[in-house]
Amino acid sequence: MRCWLGKSLAGAALALAAGALALPTPASADVTVDPDVSVQGGAPRLTFTVSNSSPTATLTQVVLTMPDSMPIAETYPLSIDDWAPTINWKPLAQPLPGVHGSNVTEAVTDITWFAMPGKGVKPGQSADLLVTLGPLPVADQVVFKITEKYDDGSSVVNDAVPAAGATAPRAAAVLRLIPDTVSDAQGGHHGGTATETETVASVTDEGSDTGLWVGIIGLAAGLVGGGAIMWLFASRRRPEPAGGAELSLDELTAPRQADESDTPDSAWRYRGDSPEEESSAEEDAPPKIRAAAGKTS
Numbered sequence: 001m002r003c004w005l006g007k008s009l010a011g012a013a014l015a016l017a018a019g020a021l022a023l024p025t026p027a028s029a030d031v032t033v034d035p036d037v038s039v040q041g042g043a044p045r046l047t048f049t050v051s052n053s054s055p056t057a058t059l060t061q062v063v064l065t066m067p068d069s070m071p072i073a074e075t076y077p078l079s080i081d082d083w084a085p086t087i088n089w090k091p092l093a094q095p096l097p098g099v100h101g102s103n104v105t106e107a108v109t110d111i112t113w114f115a116m117p118g119k120g121v122k123p124g125q126s127a128d129l130l131v132t133l134g135p136l137p138v139a140d141q142v143v144f145k146i147t148e149k150y151d152d153g154s155s156v157v158n159d160a161v162p163a164a165g166a167t168a169p170r171a172a173a174v175l176r177l178i179p180d181t182v183s184d185a186q187g188g189h190h191g192g193t194a195t196e197t198e199t200v201a202s203v204t205d206e207g208s209d210t211g212l213w214v215g216i217i218g219l220a221a222g223l224v225g226g227g228a229i230m231w232l233f234a235s236r237r238r239p240e241p242a243g244g245a246e247l248s249l250d251e252l253t254a255p256r257q258a259d260e261s262d263t264p265d266s267a268w269r270y271r272g273d274s275p276e277e278e279s280s281a282e283e284d285a286p287p288k289i290r291a292a293a294g295k296t297s
Contacts, residue, residue, distance in 0.1 A: 031146045031158045033173040039180040043099045043134025045078070048173055050146060051126040053156050059121035061149035062129060065110045070137040073098045075108035078130035082119035086112050099134045120151060136177055144173040 030053045038044045052059045066072060073096040077085040088109045095103035113129055121127050136142065145159040162168035 030148065030156065030170070031173045033144065033175055036174065037176045037178065038136055040138045040177050041135045041180055043074075043132065043136070045130065045132045046175065048129045048131065048144070048146065049126050050121070050129065050148060052121045052123050053148060054150050054152075054154065055123055057123070057150035057152040057154060059127070059148055060115045060151050062113045062127065063110055063147040063149070064112075064129070064131070065145040065147070066108055067143055068109075070139055070142065071096065071107040072133050072137065072142075073104040073107060073135060075111070075131060075133040077111050077113070078132060080113070080127075080129060082116045083113045083127070083129065084116065086114070088112075097135065136175075139177055141177055142175045144175070146173055 030051050032049045034047045034049065035044065048062075048064060050059070050062050066075060071090075071092060075087075077087065088111075089106045090109045091106055092104070095105050096107065098104045111131070113127075115121070115127075143159075143161055145157065147158070148156040150156075156170065158170045158172050160168040160171045161174065162171050
């Protein structure tokens with residue numbers, strides 16, 4: 001029975017592990033934006049991750065191009081170690097309200113980051129570039145074109161816009177926008193970061209089915225593996241009953257009772273309870289102790 005149970009547990013664990021490894025994974029992209037969902041009218045802090053897509057050259061420049069059809073009033077690159085940004089602006093045909101309400105007459109068209117000497121991105125590595133911007137437009141999404149420039153003179157433009165739920169080579173970084181339902185419920189006042197977090201969290205929860213199933217499978221695999229380890233531990237601790245009879249569940253889980261064989265016998269004693277024991281103790285004692293015993297007697 002134990003052999004069959006052990007094989008069954010091992011087989012189940014291997015099957016679950018194989019199933020988890022067989023789950024489809026999204027294709028890797030050269031550029032991504034995190035978070036990839038924000039609220040209309042919000043002012044998020046975005047992290048653009050740009051991976052080196054060249055097998056030999058070093059990535060030395062990254063150009064982030066803002067959408068021309070929907071300008072954003074305020075865009076600021078944040079400080080990044082080993083990278084220096086430059087910003088290009090353009091005048092707006094119509095002023096836009098800024099994050100704090102004042103009108104803005106110019107907007108950023110693009111930001112170029114230059115890697116410091118010797119600090120470019122090597123093949124297989126990536127860089128995180130931080131931007132804060134807003135207010136975001138009332139639209140379904142904002143598409144950011146990102147251009148990679150390398151030390152061998154080559155460049156890669158990521159500007160493709162895949163259909164919803166699909167992937168595409170050289171895809172742009174797409175920020176999905178949703179209505180600010182929390183602010184609307186509060187009478188139209190924008191609630192800032194807390195409001196954006198509440199709204200985005202509600203949408204993120206709706207699209208987390210895949211992650212939930214991956215977590216469930218991983219948890220199940222862990223429980224099966226843990227159960228197998230506990231069973232093996234219990235089986236090694238329990239002796240087989242006489243005659244090859246099977247142990248019940250209560251017998252397997254009952255605390256192990258100590259027996260006489262568990263109590264080690266000491267090699268010798270300083271004093272015995274009887275003359276025979278005392279004599280034996282003196283004979284077994286180390287030389288120094290025997291000598292001391294002779295003097296006292």
